[in-house]
Amino acid sequence: MTKQNLYIDLNVIQTVPSSNINRDDIGAPKTALYGGVTRARVSSQSWKRAIRQSFKKDNIGLGFRTKKIAELLAIEIQNTDPSLEEELALKRAISVLSAIGINFDGSKSKELLFVTQGQVSRLARYAIDNGDELAKSKVKIKVKNLIEEQFQYDHTLDLALFGRMIAADPKLNVEASSQVAHAISTHEVIPEFDYFTALDDLQTDDSTGAAMLGVVNFNSATLYRYANLNVCALAEKLVKEDLLNGVEAFVRDFILSMPTGKQNTFANKTLPSYVMITIRRDTPVNLVSAFENPVVSSTGFVGPSIRKLEEEYLATQQFVNPPISNLVLSKTDSQVGDQVINLSELLEQVTAALSKVVQDENINS
Template identity: 60%
Template sequence: MPSSNINRDDTGAPKTALYGGVTRSRVSSQSWKRAMRVSFKQSGVDTGTRTKEAAKLLANKLMSLDSSLDEKAALDKTSEVFKAASIKLDKNNETGALLLVSPGQIEKLAQYVIDHDELDKKEVKKVLKTDNSLDLALFGRMVADNPELNVEGSAQVAHAISTHEVVPEFDYYTALDDLQSEDTTGAAMLGTIEFNSSTLYRYANLNVNELAHNLGSSDAIKGATDFIKAFLLSMPTGKQNTFANKTLPNYVMVTIRPDTPVNLVSAFEAPVNSKNGYVQSSINKLEAEYSATLSFVAKPSLTVVLANHQYESKQSDQVDNLADLLNEVTTELTKVVQDENTNN
C-alpha cells in the first residue's frame, strides 16, 4: 500500500504492532469489517443496521404497515416488544449499546405486533434469532441485556500487519486563505499528518457450517463468496481524500479446509528485507509457510491462488481473475455442504 493512514490511533497516527521485534503497520479487524459492511450495502447484499435506535426502526416500520398508528402509539408498542425480548430502553427509546438487527427481523417483528394483541416472549425472541442479514451472520451479535439473543459470528478477521518493518513519516502541510491579500505572506493553516507505506498481510477465516446454521445452506454458499469479494476489494476510508491509496491485492490465496483454519502470519515473524520491493518476497515466504503447515494439518480440499501477473507463484492451482476464483470456491463449497447435509 502506498503512503496512507487508513486506520488511526487516539493520537491520529497510523496504528502499529510490534511483531518479530520490529514495528509493523497495522489495520484493525474492526476497521476492515466496517469497510466490508459498507461494501455489502453498495453491492446490494442484505445488510443489517447497527444502532442504538433499533426501537425507532421498528416504530417506523409499524407506522408504514398500519397508517392508524401515530408515532407515540408505535413507540408504545415497540417498548412492549423490547420488554418482551428483555432488552432495556432508556428514556429516549434507545438501547444502552449498539444493536445489530436485520431488515427481515424488523419486518417480521412489526408484522407480528400487528397480527397479535398479546406478545409471546418466546415468539419475539424467535423472530430476533431468524432472518439474519449476511453481516449479522458473519460477524455475530452480542446482547448484554439478554444473551439468548446473541448470534455466534461465523467469520474471524485478523488485524492486518505489514510483512516488513515500517518507519513513520510525517507530511508537513500548509493552506492558504483564498481571500488573503496577494501581498500577505504566510499560511492561514499548517500542520502535520503521520503516515507510512507498507505491504500488508491480511487474513480472515469463515466457518461455512456456522454460516449455514445462521443463514441456511444455499444462502451460506452465496454469502461465502460475497464475504471473499468484500474482503478483497474493500478498504477502510481513513484519510482517503488525502492519500488516494485505494489499491487492489497483488496476491490472494483461498483454502477450504476440513479441519482447522490456519493463519500464515508466522511466515513474516522474521520481517521481509528488500531494496527491490516487498511483494514477491512476501509471496515466496507465504507459500513456503503454507507448504510447511501441511506437516501439521490435513491437506485442504481446495487451494486456489489469484496473483497479479507481475508476480510469480509456485502454486499449481491458479486462476486468471476473481470471477474464476469465486466459481471454484462455489463449486467446492457446494460439494462440502451437500456432503455435510447427507451425513446429517
C-alpha cells in the first residue's frame, strides 16, 4: 500500500498568571501584534527547549548543541583508541570537522552544532581509521562525502523532531518532523511593571532607605499554543521501536512543559485547561484564526477561548478532509471530537490510533 501523509495537530488553551516566562532583549515579556492588538507571546524556540528539558527528565536520550564539538570528539577518539595522545586526537577531531566546512576559533567551533552521541562515536571511528587521509592538505570530495554520511544516522528524538541547520554544509541539515508555533494570548494584553525594593538586613538602626530598587516587567494571559507532527517524516528518522514512544513523549511533554523564565519570582507553572489533538491525512491546521478577533471578557478568558477554538475547528471542516481521530481533554464539556477523562487516556487513544495506521500501512517498516 502506498504510504500517505499522516499529521497530528496539537491545540492547547492554557492560562498563565503574572509571569515573564520568555523575555525580549530589554527583559520584558515578548509580545506580538495580531488582529490589531498587542498579544502576549512565547517563542517557539523557548517552548522547544522546555520540551527538550522535559525529555531529559523523562530519561529520553538527547542530542546536544555545542561549540565544544571538537573537544567532545577528541575525547571519544581517545576512548576508542587510548594509544592516541590528547593533542593528536584533538587535531584529528578538528580535521574531520573542518573537512565539512566547520570553522573554528581555537578548539571551539564558531557556530553551535547539533549532534548526537551516536554520531560523535561514528565520527571518532572514522577519524581513527582515516588519520592518514585527513592529514593531507587537500581533502578529497570522497572523504568529505564519507564524513557527511556519519551525520545521517543515530538521530535522537529531539534532533528528529526539531531538525538541524548547518550553514557550513547543507548536506548535514535535518528537516524537522515537527512545527511549533509561537504561543500567543487569545486576547489583548497590557504590559505591567512590578516596582520592588530590598533592604539590607545588616543596616544600622539609624539607616533609612532601600539598599536596592528595581522594576520587573510581567503580564498575565490565556495562551493559545499549537504544534504539529509529521508522523511519516519522523518515521524516516527513528527506528521502528522508537516511533510510537517518540510520538507519545512529544505529545505528553508539549502539553505539560513550560519555559522557566522568572519562575522563582512568579511561581507561574500551570497546566492546560483544554487540549485538542487531531490526527489528519491531508494537512496540518493551525487554528489561531479563531483569535484574530481578540477575545473580550470581564469574567475570564478561558471559557470564551475554548468556545472560539471549537467554533473555528468546526468552521475549518469545509476546507479539509474528515480527520482520522479528534480527541479532547477539557475542564469543561466539549462540543467537538471524542472527550477523554484524563491525560493517560488521551495518550493511550492517540497511540492506539497511530499504531493501527502504522501497522496497516507498514510505516517505518
